[in-house]
Amino acid sequence: MTHFFKRHLPVALFIITTLIGCSQKENDPTDPQSGAQDGQTALTDYTVPDGFNYETTQEINLRITSENVSQPVVYSIYAIEDGDNLLLRGKALSDAEGRLEYSTNFSNHIEALYIMRSSNGRDHFEKIQLTTSNISVNFNEESERVRSNNSRVQDCNDLLYAVNSDGEQFTIDLENSYAQSTPIAIAGGSQANAIDRSRNIMYYDVRTGSNTANLYSTDLATGTANLIGQNNTGISVFDNSYARMEYDHATDYLIIGDAHRILIMDASDNSIVHNPTVNGLVPGGGNPNGGGDIAIDNNGNMYMATGTVGLYSMTFNSDTTVATCTQITPGSFPYYITGLAFDRNNNMYATVNSSGNAVLLQMDPSDGSYTILDTLDHPVRDISGYRCTAQEADSDDDGVVDANDDYPNNPNKAFNNNYPTAGAWSSVAYEDLYPHRGDFDFNDLIIEYNFNLITNADNDVVEMDMEFKAKSVQAHLHSGFAIELPFHADSISSVAGSILTGGVVSLDSKGLESGIPAEKPVVIIFDKSSDVLSGTGPVKSSSTINVVVSLSSPVALSSLGDVPYNPFIFVNSERDREVHLPGKSYTSKFNTSFIQAGEDVGGFKTVENYPWAVHVPIRFDPPKENVDITNAYVNFSTFATTGGGSNRNWYTMQEGNRNTSNLHEQ
Incomplete structure (x- = not known):
């Protein structure tokens, strides 16, 4: 009996405290930012299919070939957005016959890709529709030439x-x-x-x-x-x-x-x-x-x-x-x-x-x-x-000519691979009342991110440059944010940039979180949200947080899976109270008694299959306080009830997707 109280008393005290706080917050009639209105629906009004994990990205496996190629070529992978806007995801070097296998994840709203081949100072492209997850692309004599002002293309x-x-x-x-x-x-x-x-x-x-x-x-x-x-x-x-x-x-x-x-x-x-x-x-x-x-x-x-x-x-x-x-x-x-x-x-x-x-x-x-x-x-x-034999410069002699090399003077680096693309942001939005359901406004803590997976000429990741911005709408709990990586800690030489102010976690000599199995290392981004957030309005935000993971043993880009891997928050300065995306697993430091004590039936979803977090592959404008996500992003409900079969682009700026009066537009 003594053991039972030692194990569960902290959970019970947390539940009482947060429920009281939640009740006071929801019933505050003086809250000028509350967007909740009588007669509006809520996520809990809808039936969500079992097993649905609210995926907003699609994994795409590309198998690219080129006819009549006798040396490695560089392929650049672009998403096509809004008709003709090209968003560069990354680049990779083929084998000597022009073959490349490239796996990545794109937002659900992306329907086509533009793939450019750079070979012998000349660029050609193919456009493909994303009709399946496994796609073959072949460059041949009918592939269109890229007309460019680049002198390396025109002069030869x-x-x-x-x-x-x-x-x-x-x-x-x-x-x-x-x-x-x-x-x-x-x-x-x-x-x-x-x-x-x-x-x-x-x-x-x-x-x-x-x-x-x-x-x-x-x-x-x-x-x-x-x-x-x-x-x-x-x-x-x-x-x-x-x-x-x-x-x-x-x-x-x-x-x-x-x-x-x-x-x-x-x-x-x-x-x-x-x-x-x-x-x-x-x-x-x-x-x-x-x-x-x-x-x-x-x-x-x-x-x-x-x-x-x-x-x-x-x-x-x-x-x-x-x-x-x-x-x-x-x-x-x-x-x-x-x-x-x-x-x-x-x-x-x-x-x-x-x-x-x-x-x-x-x-x-x-x-x-x-x-x-x-x-x-x-x-x-x-x-x-x-045949044009003008030799393009390869200053670092890594097999990638300078014109295609993002790091022309560094033989250990060749290409940037940005998620979602350079200069843009994706988001993960959390409810923080776990293990009890919140108000489904998904604005308690929002993490915007951009990952740059830097690869060498072998298409192996040698460095992860990650940028984060945190946002929160009137949240009262202090949360930390971390990411579980999909490869062994032995491949990592160092992690730099973590912000630790809450005394909640400690790091090992590499900069990884200590006490975590090496098979699934954890990178702490920050451990106390209130120390990185600032601002006077209803939406508080942080400056950009840069975290760099350097690898001593490069890891194949194709083996890493979907960015952002396994991101999670830990709530109320309690490291063992993790909140993950639906369907993701917890780390070894998670207190499993939270599952028995609350509404999580496993996989960070309720018995009705409602989540505590959503991944949004663009910058997420948070709903106003107490505004259910279905009243801010009006097509989210159809997306959820169809298991992602309809309104897969519910988060975009497309007309009819958003009720802007219920959003804090940034």
Whole structure:
């Protein structure tokens, strides 16, 4: 019996005290801020489905892929609000194939996302609707280009350099509606060309007679041409002209070819290095393998296109004595291919001649299918791709270029991930009469928060920068506020910024609350609300409270779950009297006798499924004192009774959601 009174007497005394205080507060006829009116409804008038936890955010799992990507890219994730307002959530770096899995939670009222891919100084975007929690997003050649004033985007365009036998050399701008430059004259005309991007040189051959030709190089920056030497292979078809040409950056050799042969050439003196045997070409009369071109993609994969057979893949054996061709295009190709090239995003382009002038195609190297892009103003005998290789600065050498790096001089940090977004606030609003129900105005203590989860180039969290503001409407009890984190204390090196004035809690050497299991560490934000709140009106508020959690062992962003994790208040300077969001669990310091002594039947909800706290994913304007939330946010009742099936945006500024006369608008 003695043990019973020691255990439950504090709870009983609290209940008596708070009920008396509550009665006096509710019956104070002189309260000028009371918005309660006769005839208004209350949350208790409604039936709320069992198990409903009043969720106002939705977890979204993104699986993002990119076609024709051969290096990591940065994806920026935006929420689309009010039609076209973009709210940046965060950024992440993909793997080398452009794949990324990114999990986060967005407000219920967000219906679409804008995802931007930054790759090789160029940005593209996709818009997606949030129709399910698991969403796949694919970037391809149809993804829209972001038009920007950013010089890193504008100054570097992929070009196709084209030549023809009419003595013309011109460029095709792949970033500007395939605009063509004014042709430059090449005396004698050219059958083939190739680009050495590392030296900014174009190689091309020029016929000098009926059976002779020379190899030239041109400095693309200055336009200066240089004669390398006469074609002198001993093979008449090559001495007459090089029909196909590509520069192999892996070996610094030219690869030239005709209908049935391939030569590996030293571009410095136009001499033969290898004369491999070619296997796998489709036989047939009428020279089906004539014309065409050779191209190497960003991953080093080689392709050869021929006149009417279409596309082959091509590989060499270890000593480059045998080239094996494998047909990709099924059957015959409907056009006579003259040129083949890739851009920096590994998109394949081909030219075909039609009615004198060339037609530009985009081809799929996996199956040889094609799309017609444009009809050019000139014929084309060959094209080579000038892929923009301007190196963007990466000052800290973390694999994220400075233009995309939020911390360009810190190799341990790369991206900000803000919840809800930079410069904005979400809120958690509490009733403080726990374990007894209050008046459901949810204004006793309101915590506004913004979390910045700072990640490194591996998309792991290295630091949590958290900002908080507290508000209260005429509350008489002193409460503390804390957050239980979803990862082990061993990952944390320090916590800074907690405000302790009430003598209610103590911290360990790291700055975490002491006496808490390491598996679920607790960060105290403040332990006495009356010491952080100030003001003379009905709404008291605090200045911004900054708390920083530094991690010694980075934690995967995708493993952390929904922000703000498990926030709670502890009421009346009693650390063991916690109030959590519905459905959340209590910490090891919670006094479970409060459940038996009050109306909490578990999960911080009453038997009717009414909560003591609500999470609002925007800044919450509190109801006036004693005004039930259903009379201030008039669609909250439908949201509750339908289990979140209707009026999921009850908290927004949308017309019809709010009775502003019952709100303290901030």
